[in-house]
Amino acid sequence: MHKPSVPSTSPPIVAVTTTGPTVAIHATNPQRGDVYWVKIPKKHTVGHEQYKRRPFLIVSNNAIHHLDLVIGVPLSFQTQKANRQYHIQVLATDIATDLGSTLDPGNRIALTEQVRCLSIERLEPARQARISDTAVYAVEAGLAFVMDIR
């Protein structure tokens, strides 16, 4: 079975040459508080794990990103999923979308129980938004509960 080699710790820019210009195919410098699109195919999930293409909020410490791994929490559009327990509401006013972002405006719900480790190869190249510190730490409150961090 093929196993991909361990990536180097150099800046994670992967480029492919097609008929057009060179294109970066994944995020280059994700930071805590950034939002990226991530596609998780259904066949990579079981049970209640989230799949499909979703915006993920990066919650990991920037100090571990040199491993080309991040930890992210999916953001749901379905605000009727409720701002309850570890589902943390992120208000539209706390989301600063980037130029060219394809993220629809509006409130989001951070599904902290769906936190997962992501290779940065899974992040689409363009950052979509930046979340305010206040909202990131509110999401952290949900994560602390989910992980039972004392």
Add this chain to the structure above:
Amino acid sequence: MALAECLEPVRHGISLRPPDVLFVRKPQAKVLRRGLATIVLAALRESDTLLQPLLTAKGKAEFVSRRKKIFQDYVNLSFVIANSFSGTEAEKREVATKNAFKLVQHIIHTKGTPSIGTERVRETVFCLDTLRRASRLVCELHSRGAAPTDWKDKDQELSANFTAAALWAQLHLDCIRLVVTKSKDGVEQDVLDEIMAGARTAVMAYSYVRQGLELRTKQETYLVEGGPLDAEDKDLLQESYSDYSESESGLDAQA
């Protein structure tokens, strides 16, 4: 919005007098010397009396209006309790706060379902747990001393926001405790929804105190750059990369 309206007259005072301890209950007051314990117990009794009319409100509008009237007094009583505790040793304060959270969590867990339902019990436990974490961070924040001078204004703003959010959450958690332990007829559903929404402010209290802590630690350099990966690090990293390809192959084979 309701929080902002209620805080308008007291906001300035709050920013100058952040309490050391929040969420103290009767059994914890007994750890104090006799004089202080008497003050705290009287304040706690008064606080419960103050909140009782909120539970008999006929609908959300009446609840909101009554809450606006009593909030200033509730804040004052909370400061009385906090200031009484601030004279004691830090360890004693920490134990008292921790036990108060445990006690209320136990009450909600064991007696809450008939009066507020399972889902609201879970929500209350989450809010209590989050407020407890926030109060622990306050202790850590105090132990680190003042924020760097450049961040003083930001620190004061966070401090005021934290105190407001924590008091707001505490008031509503106190209401839930009273609904569970003392309310015989229960409360209106929309009132209960408003109470739950208020308790939810515990999340914001956590966020503000966490930001305050960050102001004090962002100067610290730790783990900025990891050393070279050893064999175990490489194996773990390799596994995290290969998880997806293996699961994909497995599923393809099954298909």
